[in-house]
Amino acid sequence: MTVSGTPASTDPASVPHLDVDPFDMTFFADPYPAHQRLREAGPVVYLDKWNVYGVARYAEVHAVLNDPVTFCSSRGVGLSDFKKETPWRPPSLILEADPPAHTRTRAVLSKVLSPTVMKQIRDRFAAAAEERVDALLEKRSFDAITDLAEAYPLSIFPDALGLKPEGREHLIPYASVVFNAFGPPNELRQQAIARSAPHQAYVAEQCQRDNLAPGGFGACIHAQADEGAITATEAPLLVRSLLSAGLDTTVNGIGAAVYCLARFPDQWQRLRDDLTLARNAFEEAVRFESPVQTFFRTTTREVELSGATIGEGEKVLMFLAAANRDPRRWDQPDSYDITRRTSGHVGFGSGIHMCVGQLVARLEGEVMLTALARRIAKIEITGEPKRRFNNTLRGLDSLPVTITPA
Amino acid sequence: MPAITFIHPDGKSERVETSGGESVMQAATRHGLDGILAECGGNAMCATCHVYVDESWLARLAAMAGDEDALLDGTAAERRPNSRLSCQIDITPELDGLVVRLPERQV
Numbered sequence: 437m438t439v440s441g442t443p444a445s446t447d448p449a450s451v452p453h454l455d456v457d458p459f460d461m462t463f464f465a466d467p468y469p470a471h472q473r474l475r476e477a478g479p480v481v482y483l484d485k486w487n488v489y490g491v492a493r494y495a496e497v498h499a500v501l502n503d504p505v506t507f508c509s510s511r512g513v514g515l516s517d518f519k520k521e522t523p524w525r526p527p528s529l530i531l532e533a534d535p536p537a538h539t540r541t542r543a544v545l546s547k548v549l550s551p552t553v554m555k556q557i558r559d560r561f562a563a564a565a566e567e568r569v570d571a572l573l574e575k576r577s578f579d580a581i582t583d584l585a586e587a588y589p590l591s592i593f594p595d596a597l598g599l600k601p602e603g604r605e606h607l608i609p610y611a612s613v614v615f616n617a618f619g620p621p622n623e624l625r626q627q628a629i630a631r632s633a634p635h636q637a638y639v640a641e642q643c644q645r646d647n648l649a650p651g652g653f654g655a656c657i658h659a660q661a662d663e664g665a666i667t668a669t670e671a672p673l674l675v676r677s678l679l680s681a682g683l684d685t686t687v688n689g690i691g692a693a694v695y696c697l698a699r700f701p702d703q704w705q706r707l708r709d710d711l712t713l714a715r716n717a718f719e720e721a722v723r724f725e726s727p728v729q730t731f732f733r734t735t736t737r738e739v740e741l742s743g744a745t746i747g748e749g750e751k752v753l754m755f756l757a758a759a760n761r762d763p764r765r766w767d768q769p770d771s772y773d774i775t776r777r778t779s780g781h782v783g784f785g786s787g788i789h790m791c792v793g794q795l796v797a798r799l800e801g802e803v804m805l806t807a808l809a810r811r812i813a814k815i816e817i818t819g820e821p822k823r824r825f826n827n828t829l830r831g832l833d834s835l836p837v838t839i840t841p842a
Numbered sequence: 843m844p845a846i847t848f849i850h851p852d853g854k855s856e857r858v859e860t861s862g863g864e865s866v867m868q869a870a871t872r873h874g875l876d877g878i879l880a881e882c883g884g885n886a887m888c889a890t891c892h893v894y895v896d897e898s899w900l901a902r903l904a905a906m907a908g909d910e911d912a913l914l915d916g917t918a919a920e921r922r923p924n925s926r927l928s929c930q931i932d933i934t935p936e937l938d939g940l941v942v943r944l945p946e947r948q949v
């Protein structure tokens with residue numbers, strides 16, 4: 437990789453140009469040196485490979501996230517500009533929307549996934565976590581991705597949504613398409629979309645009111661149509677948002693937490709000594725690994741950002757993961773510390789689009805880590821962890837471990 | 843600069859000097875105060891920055907928005923008439939001397 441140009445000034449030509457491809461397999465294998473180069477090159481950089489601006493420092497990522505009028509989402513939060521290209525699926529009514537449209541749909545999902553609702557589902561989620569640990573203790577040796585990070589959310593989230601038992605095997609593949617599709621037209625994206633038809637058909641069907649069990653998140657969204665908060669045609673698309681964003685993200689979040697705790701036994705011991713740290717241990721894993729690595733915005737006007745001038749209609753790539761380890765913002769950014777004050781990390785985004793499912797994610801993470809730490813003395817990695825490659829999500833494909841009961 | 847007093851559940855009080863243009867939550871977390879989690883970083887989404895505002899100050903705060911009101915129904919500790927989310931209280935010079943009490947728990 438080469439860095440040309442001088443530090444950014446008002447002259448747009450002076451924004452440093454980098455030839456790094458953040459959607460390349462070698463980048464995914466070890467993104468940290470490249471993240472550092474992106475941060476150090478300047479507050480705003482230009483990536484020639486995909487003709488996009490990039491921000492990798494905490495201050496600029498936070499600023500872009502919190503100025504949705506200038507940096508909009510309605511032209512897509514992936515590389516594709518919906519003003520110039522037809523989206524691969526009907527756009528999301530929340531993720532890929534701007535105020536005032538976003539304000540209305542967001543209010544509906546905020547209500548369905550509110551702290552009050554979390555209190556109601558907490559015991560059920562905690563009981564399922566205990567059952568998962570029962571099964572793992574019987575196995576002793578297992579794959580912490582398939583048997584834990586995937587198995588736990590799969591045992592609880594589709595039921596919470598109110599999905600039918602049949603066809604759930606489409607859920608993770610569908611999410612993987614969605615998150616690959618935010619990337620550039622590389623092989624990952626092309627292949628994902630090419631194979632997406634059966635998953636899309638399943639999801640479209642399950643979002644219909646008749647297919648969602650009463651009392652679940654899905655039925656609650658449809659009930660909001662009765663209240664007049666959204667229309668009956670909008671409801672299925674909002675259910676789709678939970679199917680897209682609610683499962684694979686927590687799989688990678690829980691996977692990240694287990695991978696951290698297995699790699700850093702001192703932190704595991706600290707957690708075992710004080711189970712109230714479980715929630716923050718999960719939060720710190722979301723900062724440290726950033727399961728959602730990147731999102732784009734599109735400029736609605738010419739704008740100056742930290743001395744760089746960006747024209748109208750430009751894509752800006754936000755490196756959430758790099759911001760979460762920016763030494764300008766974090767002490768010892770590369771260490772996993774379960775007692776860290778994590779408030780302010782951008783692993784769930786920030787501003788009006790900040791993850792509407794963050795309370796569900798934290799609940800799953802907290803109860804799962806609590807159950808593990810209470811009943812397991814030791815987690816040992818027994819084989820080479822294998823990475824899963826996705827244009828947006830970071831996580832493992834397999835993590836062989838052996839556990840010792842407490 | 844306005845100062846705020848936080849009173850912990852055990853009665854211990856902590857005075858925090860604030861800087862301009864921040865919320866009560868930001869002043870607390872910048873100071874490293876225990877008892878305010880602020881998991882959502884001040885985006886009015888988590889209700890883990892809950893405080894009980896001293897009665898004598900309550901009327902002097904700007905009224906709360908609908909989303910704050912709804913979130914307060916989900917706080918971990920009991921909601922009281924003087925419950926507020928500290929990330930939604932912007933510190934102004936008039937709030938110099940504000941007293942808030944911290945709840946038993948935030949999650």
Ligand code: HEM
Pocket residue numbers: 509513530531532542545549677678681682683685686688689690722726727728731756782783784785786788789790791792793794796797
């Ligand atoms: C560890 C798990 C998770 C991570 C790391 C994560 C990350 C994110 C991020 C970074 C955003 C911001 C997108 C943007 O600014 O453009 C977001 C938004 C969103 N997330 Fe999550 N998420 C997680 C879990 C969940 C869950 C469990 C759900 C559903 C129950 C969910 C549903 C959504 C939705 C619907 C949005 C769009 C919100 C909006 O645009 O207003 N996420 N998430």
Ligand code: FES
Pocket residue numbers: 867879880881882883884885886887888889890891927928929930
């Ligand atoms: S910090 Fe989350 S609601 Fe105040």
